[in-house]
Structures are given as structure tokens and as C-alpha cells.
Amino acid sequence: MSVRFVIDSLDFVRNAGIQHGRIPLLELARLHDLLFDKEGEVTYQIRGYFDKNNKPSLHLEIKGEIHLSCQRCLDKLIHVIDLQNDLILAQNEVELNQNDAEDGIDAILASNDLDVMNLIEEEIILGLAISSRHPEGECIVHQKDLTSSSMDESQSAHPFAILSSLKKH
Ligand SMILES: [Zn+2]
Structure with missing residues (x-):
């Protein structure tokens, strides 16, 4: 099982701490309900600093690619974090x-056992608040519509093609 990554948040800031790493999506259990599959991982960096008002702050960066379910066709939707x-x-x-x-500006309670994985999970979930679906034209539902209508066209075009070829002879 994974080791939880816990920091003393104020200490981390005072020491200008910086940490980075990778988390497999398998370990971000709270995300699982939202995912199409659990493939992939996210990379993160967390840095402690004092902001311009001298308030202890954390800067968090999270990057990765996750697979959501499109809310229209329910197929895999690649989401870049x-x-x-x-x-x-x-x-x-x-x-x-x-x-x-x-x-x-977001604030969290300072804690001497801040669970960074938990924080990352939360940030990702908050970032997903908008509804997830394929852009127009990339959705399978949409593509199915396109294929069936273009098939109709080719079928209806077919008799005319025969007719015109008959006329020529
Ligand atoms: Zn779709």
C-alpha cells in the first residue's frame, strides 16, 4: 500500500520546503468514482513560502492525464490536468x-500533519467541477450520427448513379 505523505505545514513553509513526486491514480481512491479507468499517474510539486503579506502559503502544481467518462456517450474522455x-x-x-x-485566495487550516495526497486529491476534484464531455464532433454519439447519415446519403446516391450510367449506354 502507499505511504501517506504528511507534512507539518508551517514547518514546511519556514524551511522553504519543496517536494515533488508521482502518484499513481490507483492510489487516489476518492477520484475513482469519477474515472473511466485508473490508468496513469499525476505528478505534483508542493512548495512552502511566505506570500507578499507575509502569510505562510503553499504553492501546489499538479499535472497529469486522467481518463474520465464522457457524460454524453459514456466513453473514455482524456482529461489533461x-x-x-x-x-x-x-x-x-x-x-x-x-x-x-x-x-x-484559497485557504486551508495549518496543520502539523497535513496529508499532501489528500490535498492533491481535493484540488483535482475541485478542478473537475465543470461537466466533462467530448467536444462536438469527437463524441462517439455524435460520430455515430454522422456515419449513419453519410451512409444514407451514399445509399440514396447509389440508384441515381445506376440510372445515370444506364442513360449513358
Ligand atoms: Zn462523448
Whole structure:
């Protein structure tokens, strides 16, 4: 089984910590319900720093390719993850709510056992909030429509082609 990756968030910031790695999608259990299959992995980087207001913050980058189900044809939909987010580490609930209200910068509660995998899972799920479906023309449902209508055309064109060839003779 996987080893959970836990940091003391404020310590991580004070030490200007930086960590990166790969997580197989198999290990991101909370994502599984949303996935078409569990192939692939995501890469991440997490960095601790003080923002311009001297607030302890985490910068998180997540990249990878996951397979969702298209909500129209239910077939595999390749989704590219390319997330970057900054999270302020709030010292308490009051500060947490303040940050959220102020400038829309995400805040989380500082913790001495912050589960980074959990955080990454959450960020990916939040990033998927919009409905997932193939673009027009790439959906299987759509393609089926196209093929059947073009088949109709070729079938209806066929008798005329015979007629015109008969006329020539
Ligand atoms: Zn589709």
C-alpha cells in the first residue's frame, strides 16, 4: 500500500520546503468514482513560502492525464490536468473564513500533519467541477450520427448513379 505523505505545514513553509513526486491514480481512491479507468499517474510539486503579506502559503502544481467518462456517450474522455494553486495556511477558523471572504485566495487550516495526497486529491476534484464531455464532433454519439447519415446519403446516391450510367449506354 502507499505511504501517506504528511507534512507539518508551517514547518514546511519556514524551511522553504519543496517536494515533488508521482502518484499513481490507483492510489487516489476518492477520484475513482469519477474515472473511466485508473490508468496513469499525476505528478505534483508542493512548495512552502511566505506570500507578499507575509502569510505562510503553499504553492501546489499538479499535472497529469486522467481518463474520465464522457457524460454524453459514456466513453473514455482524456482529461489533461494542469493545475496551479496557492493556498494560504490559516492559523484558525476565523482566519480561514477571513481569507476566503477577502480576495478569493484559497485557504486551508495549518496543520502539523497535513496529508499532501489528500490535498492533491481535493484540488483535482475541485478542478473537475465543470461537466466533462467530448467536444462536438469527437463524441462517439455524435460520430455515430454522422456515419449513419453519410451512409444514407451514399445509399440514396447509389440508384441515381445506376440510372445515370444506364442513360449513358
Ligand atoms: Zn462523448
